[in-house]
Amino acid sequence: MVAGTHAKALAEASGACLHGVFARSPDKAARFADDHGSPRVYATLDEIVADRDLDFAILVTPPDARIDIVDRLAAAGLPVLMEKPVERDTARAEQIVGLLEAAGLPCGVTLQHRMRGAALALKQTLDSGALGEIAMVDLRVPWWRDQAYYDEPGRGTYARDGGGVLLTQAIHTLDLMLHLCGPVTSVTALTATTRLHRMEAEDFAAAGVLFANGAPGAVMATTAQYPGAGEEIVIATDRATARLAGDSLTIHWRDGRVEETSGSSATGGGADPMAFTHAWHQAVIEDFAAALTGNRPPAITGRDALAVHRLIDAIALSSAQGRRVTLKENTHG
Numbered sequence: 001m002v003a004g005t006h007a008k009a010l011a012e013a014s015g016a017c018l019h020g021v022f023a024r025s026p027d028k029a030a031r032f033a034d035d036h037g038s039p040r041v042y043a044t045l046d047e048i049v050a051d052r053d054l055d056f057a058i059l060v061t062p063p064d065a066r067i068d069i070v071d072r073l074a075a076a077g078l079p080v081l082m083e084k085p086v087e088r089d090t091a092r093a094e095q096i097v098g099l100l101e102a103a104g105l106p107c108g109v110t111l112q113h114r115m116r117g118a119a120l121a122l123k124q125t126l127d128s129g130a131l132g133e134i135a136m137v138d139l140r141v142p143w144w145r146d147q148a149y150y151d152e153p154g155r156g157t158y159a160r161d162g163g164g165v166l167l168t169q170a171i172h173t174l175d176l177m178l179h180l181c182g183p184v185t186s187v188t189a190l191t192a193t194t195r196l197h198r199m200e201a202e203d204f205a206a207a208g209v210l211f212a213n214g215a216p217g218a219v220m221a222t223t224a225q226y227p228g229a230g231e232e233i234v235i236a237t238d239r240a241t242a243r244l245a246g247d248s249l250t251i252h253w254r255d256g257r258v259e260e261t262s263g264s265s266a267t268g269g270g271a272d273p274m275a276f277t278h279a280w281h282q283a284v285i286e287d288f289a290a291a292l293t294g295n296r297p298p299a300i301t302g303r304d305a306l307a308v309h310r311l312i313d314a315i316a317l318s319s320a321q322g323r324r325v326t327l328k329e330n331t332h333g
Helices: 003-012 026-035 045-050 067-075 090-102 117-128 147-151 165-181 279-294 302-321
Strands: 057-059 080-083 107-110 134-142 184-192 204-211 216-222 232-237 240-245 248-253 258-261
Touching (some): 003 026, 003 279, 045 067, 057 067, 067 080, 090 107, 107 302, 117 165, 117 240, 117 258, 134 165, 165 216, 165 232, 165 302, 204 302
Parallel strands (some): 057 080, 080 107
Antiparallel strands (some): 134 232, 240 248
């Protein structure tokens, strides 16, 4: 679904352009190319790895179609920027990251919420120490998907997607929470499938979490809250409370000051999952291209993305076993 967003981002990106496309269906690939500037259409993966004009590949397949492709791209010396999640589970995600690291190639993941202007502003303010220590965190992803969304073959299954709302939708906000607040050390959670959806995996998750600095937090994510609303992260600190709602940030300082940073209000939380700007994807792509030319790691690496995979594993394990889970129990390497 997100391939068009990447193509739109590439059309406006600085330092990168769309050179070619490949899909399992040649007809779909040809139609996609016609819609996005008529880049080359590859007939096989062999044609991709033989194309010396390529600098990197963007991988937007479902999670279950990644490992063999990454293996071929890595052997050909092509860096990879991939969509989230890295794979269906943490063990396979680590395998993919390891393939690219062993080849000495950059591995990036499109966790584009980190690139929102409001998120960048909050990260800078937190890192400066101006807010003081984090005391409490509250995360909500109150999204909606209708049944037609899950009626698509493989959608919401463990075999293709690896899970439901956590790995497919909330992963962005959970990753941003970790990026802003630091690692989570333990989780007590409940996941479920509500009566509003017919699907294999969960459409609801709630968890109490404990951060490494001792701060408690609460997490709730769902695709069963009609008509859907934007995701929020609220961070209470020694000196203020910061509310990050989509791409808008409000900081209520204890001395009475209020600071606001506003951006796009569309986040894809409603019935149309693609109702959001491509600007955040564009920022990820531009950073990845600049990382290659500047010989530095990308802003969001595959290794970074493994942290949110492990958190999601811990939430699922806690719910399945009805107990508190420490993150070290879910570390594969």
